[in-house]
Amino acid sequence: MPRTFFCEHASSKSRVLVLLAHANGPVCVQAVFTCRDAHAAQHAARLLSSAALDGALTERQEITAHKIATALPDAPAASFRQALEHARAGVWPTTATALFSWPVDDPLEEPAEDEPEVPLSATRSPKDARLADLPGPVVRVVQLREFHVYDQAKVLAAATAGGWEPLPDEELGEDDPHDLVGAVMFAAETTGELPGMDWLTDAQEGQLLLPARGDEVADWSTEPVRINFGTGWRLEQAANPYGASPRNPGATAAVLEEQPDFASLFALPAACDCEEEDCQKCHWTFTPRTADLLFSALDELAEAAYDDAAELGERPVTQDDDGAWGFFSRLPQVTWRQNMQWRRNLARACDDLAGDLRRGTWPRPSCAAEEMVLHLALGDAPAHLEADDSAHAALPKHRDDYDFDACSDFFFQDHDVLWLYDSKYSSDEADDAGASSSPPALHPDNWFEDFLNVPRRSAERGHRR
Numbered sequence: 001m002p003r004t005f006f007c008e009h010a011s012s013k014s015r016v017l018v019l020l021a022h023a024n025g026p027v028c029v030q031a032v033f034t035c036r037d038a039h040a041a042q043h044a045a046r047l048l049s050s051a052a053l054d055g056a057l058t059e060r061q062e063i064t065a066h067k068i069a070t071a072l073p074d075a076p077a078a079s080f081r082q083a084l085e086h087a088r089a090g091v092w093p094t095t096a097t098a099l100f101s102w103p104v105d106d107p108l109e110e111p112a113e114d115e116p117e118v119p120l121s122a123t124r125s126p127k128d129a130r131l132a133d134l135p136g137p138v139v140r141v142v143q144l145r146e147f148h149v150y151d152q153a154k155v156l157a158a159a160t161a162g163g164w165e166p167l168p169d170e171e172l173g174e175d176d177p178h179d180l181v182g183a184v185m186f187a188a189e190t191t192g193e194l195p196g197m198d199w200l201t202d203a204q205e206g207q208l209l210l211p212a213r214g215d216e217v218a219d220w221s222t223e224p225v226r227i228n229f230g231t232g233w234r235l236e237q238a239a240n241p242y243g244a245s246p247r248n249p250g251a252t253a254a255v256l257e258e259q260p261d262f263a264s265l266f267a268l269p270a271a272c273d274c275e276e277e278d279c280q281k282c283h284w285t286f287t288p289r290t291a292d293l294l295f296s297a298l299d300e301l302a303e304a305a306y307d308d309a310a311e312l313g314e315r316p317v318t319q320d321d322d323g324a325w326g327f328f329s330r331l332p333q334v335t336w337r338q339n340m341q342w343r344r345n346l347a348r349a350c351d352d353l354a355g356d357l358r359r360g361t362w363p364r365p366s367c368a369a370e371e372m373v374l375h376l377a378l379g380d381a382p383a384h385l386e387a388d389d390s391a392h393a394a395l396p397k398h399r400d401d402y403d404f405d406a407c408s409d410f411f412f413q414d415h416d417v418l419w420l421y422d423s424k425y426s427s428d429e430a431d432d433a434g435a436s437s438s439p440p441a442l443h444p445d446n447w448f449e450d451f452l453n454v455p456r457r458s459a460e461r462g463h464r465r
Helices: 038-054 059-071 074-089 120-124 152-161 180-189 233-239 253-257 288-312 340-358 368-384 404-411 416-421
Strands: 002-009 014-020 028-035 138-149 197-209
Touching (some): 002 038, 014 074, 028 038, 028 074, 038 059, 059 074, 152 180, 288 340, 288 368, 340 368, 368 404, 368 416
Antiparallel strands (some): 002 014, 014 028, 138 197
């Protein structure tokens, strides 16, 4: 069964590949077609992945697929059309010799008799150790995920093809005779995606466990581990149409408690007014008040982005929307045809930068997507200053308060991403399966490529919702 499609690019050609899963062995890679047009190959891989995941393409995606097939030479075009049929069906025809199966008695899986297998974690992090016995910090992360199964048969078939086995019949109840829960749990532990299933919720809570506070690892805990994810954000939004936020009088106490203590996180240096050129104390300071407004701007952008991504789905933003999509309408036009997952990742970029502030560090963009949202947040931040905000008024004052121009100078390596607002890059590239007019590094498909000189974000982090 096809899991996903991706590309391999060389100087003279590009090759589209499919990742296949089957029941009797590991996933494997198989070539689909080769062409000289890297842009067309990348679009083809994305469309094939959508077809494999959803079992169909949208009307607009079908139009794009037709354009790609028309642009390709006859042989790769025929392979692309055939691959689309297989992806929609969710079954990939192949020969038995093309799939590797595990040997019944694999010698590599059994440790030698004279060399007993001892997992490294058994010496580094013993499973029976109490919190106080572990030499390093311990972080507890609890994750909440919800999935909507709209095609049960397809989910069960895809999970089986990936190596999942249902519980024995005697262990299954009447409400779940096919072990659908087990199939979805299998997906959640691997890629988080299966044909016939949509991801609804992905939230997580984390905390540092401290022995001095009476914390203990779960296996030794005398108290049950409880995590409160709060009430649903849609319910809160319905109850408070203006949105619960630290700057909204209708915000809940739980939201108010989440506001970081910027006075401590960005403690001000001792005052100095000498204004001598070499005086370190006179240098620019990122102040608590500046951090507070920037944090609120990033938080509001994240909320708007998640809302708009959910409402837009796979539909593009258009000129006719007249700015209805408050977040995505503000982006360069070359981004308007990106898919929902791309938009959710951009919402997460806002949270990633807000997380930098929550940890007491300057926001440091790690990719072009974070550069773009930080530009937007710096532009929005001054509007978050309200005269009746007592929490903000309590923060210490400084001469560098609200100097967002200086933030723009210090937080970025360059401002190249703003080139995409230039008229020569503003045309809608998604209509063209050929060469892109924007620089490759700034193409929206590459916005989440990590900068090599900045620490990467954790690949395990989830989305707010």
